Amino acid sequence: MFTANNLACVRGDRHLFAGLGFMLEPSGRLHVTGENGSGKTSLLRILCGLSLPETGEICWQGESIARIGDEYHKNVLYLGHHNALKEELTALENLRITAALADIAMEDKQGAELLGRVGLAGREKLQVRFLSQGQKRRVALSRLLWSSAPLWVLDEPFVALDTVAVTWLAGIIGKHLSAGGMAVLTSHQEVAIDGGIAQTLRIAS
């Protein structure tokens, strides 16, 4: 169970939001909506523990994430605006390093298979800077396939993807939810995701 209570966020002089809260059960997904600059990204970063809220508390399984620390990070997968890829490394190297940082040893063969599943077969040994924007995004999204983190925090995951990839990604998120996972996401597009219990949180400024 993932809960947030009375969250407030201040950036410089601007009070982005206050008194924000929600509760997410297994298989639940939360759509965060709001205008540009309303603080969606700030909220997502607060939820995964990158930044601290001005007030309020976030609890994972009833325990404050400020107290759990690194242990909480095992349960979260965060996908931000950046792809978090090194341009000079190959797709495969990037994948293996990302896995290693999550404390998972990944063989070259497994990595290649994973990249094949996101449509990058034969491009494993290519440096990321030679890939197109959409291909880079898909390398970043391949993390969703092997991660065992129950909570996915996805910031605009459908950006820079073609319609086929959007449907594919929606399917992946649906599967994750059916398996008892949770997801918090922001999206400009209306994307149908099957499975899970949907909630919407609107940040009004």
Place this chain on the structure above:
Amino acid sequence: MNGVAPVYAPSPRGALGALGVLATVIRRDLLLALRRKSEVLTSLFFFVIVVSLFPLGIGPEMALLRTIAPGVLWVAALLAAMLSLNRLFASDYADGTLEQMVLSPAPLGLLVIGKIMAHWLVSGLPLVLIAPVLGLQYDLAPRPLAVLILSLLIGTPLLSLIGAIGASLTLGVRGGGVLLSLLTLPLYIPALIFGAGAVEADISGLGAAGHLSLLAGLLALAGFFAPWATTAGLRIALE
């Protein structure tokens, strides 16, 4: 609930442990340095050029060059280390990989130590290796030369450690490069004093052991505090 079955899991999956994570970070940064050779070579050339400029400004008198050699080499090493600090965290910060490191279940301090070690291997160790050649330009005798190498060997990791604090604090800040030198150079002074002092003490027959052990003491102190301060700096930068 402790983990959800992955959508697709490559099997088998073993955990790496702390040392494995540390090795991954080091290997990653070394690989990156290898792919961006020019950046690494720039600071090495900078070191060589700065050291070679001094005789041109001061005059080729060997006795004078011998006396200023330790100071010149150390100051040049300081500036060269400075030059490479900017990119210690900057590119990771820009492409989002730093965020993922903070969110990794491995302790951030460990990852920071890995990055600092890689930074030393890439930009500190080459300085130590090229220093004997430059020392010969200044007509240093074999013994002082050996002490110089030893002092640089202990001192350059210290520069990387202290510099990492400054690099984390100035991350994404306007005018970060100049600010970084303003913050870091004063903190480098003890390293400079003991490092160059060791060589001078050896030349004057006082023995370099005292200086070198103080330098090693500073290294131990920095090894303890710097990763902590850097970690705190990174968290603040990402907030």
Place this chain on the structure above:
Amino acid sequence: MQWNSIGEFFAMGGYALYVWGSFGITALALLIEPLLLRKRQSDVLDSLRRELNADKQQRKPE
């Protein structure tokens, strides 16, 4: 008392430049700092008051 005349006091045994140079700069610094701060404070207060008045006048027609 070591000074026989005011002139002797200001001459400082031939070290007038150094002694008065030190005390003078210190006095200047300690005077300028609070004056600058007073200006800073009144500048902030001014801009805040102007903001507040503007807000009030906007509200009146409603």
Place this chain on the structure above:
Amino acid sequence: MDNKIIHWFKFGSPQTFYPLAGKMVPWFWALAAIFLVVGLWLGFFVAPTDAVQGEAYRIIFIHVPASWMSMFLYVVMACWAGIGLALNTRLSSMMASAIAPTGAMFAFLSLWTGALWGKPMWGTWWVWDARLTSELILLFLYLGFMALQAAIDEPRRADKAGAILALVGVVNVPVIYFSVKWWNTLHQGASISMSKGSTMAVTMLWGMLVMALCFWMYSIAVALMRVRAIMLERERHTDWVKYAVE
């Protein structure tokens, strides 16, 4: 006991501290003025002429207290910054930012008066003496702190980054001081020695102590003035500032 804690937290919030600081400032100005008069009287009229240095030594009545203040203020600044970082209290971080410029000014004054003292004594404006050199480095540390805070727009981040730097600096100041001292003895630089008349030393010490008290009170007054301005600037959108202005 509980009451006391609540009391302190109450004064730890800007809206209660702002008027309180305003009331305290004149008192510290008065104290500074009293100590100034006494200190100058001791320094110029009670302390006798030095046998070796003549009247030039009277510079120490500001040089030494200014050096003391610059070091003391750095430690105080680091303490406030550290408290701000640990407890996330806005006011203590603002105090740290308010102290820094005054500390830097005292470091500068210490260097300036040191140079003016050095010229007649040793014939040069600058000596690579351990104390002067570490004072110079201290000035750099202050400037670094101020530059870092000025370069960061987000006040909360500026506070935290500054705090880390101040704490690193406070660990480093003694290391720097001793390394410079060691370096100086090895190179046999000029050493400052005062003539050691016993009666003389006592009046001199009193003069320096009273001047140091004057500078201390001055620093408190100025820091309080500055922290008031910082509070208004940073919290201009809050309700308490609107009430305070009206």
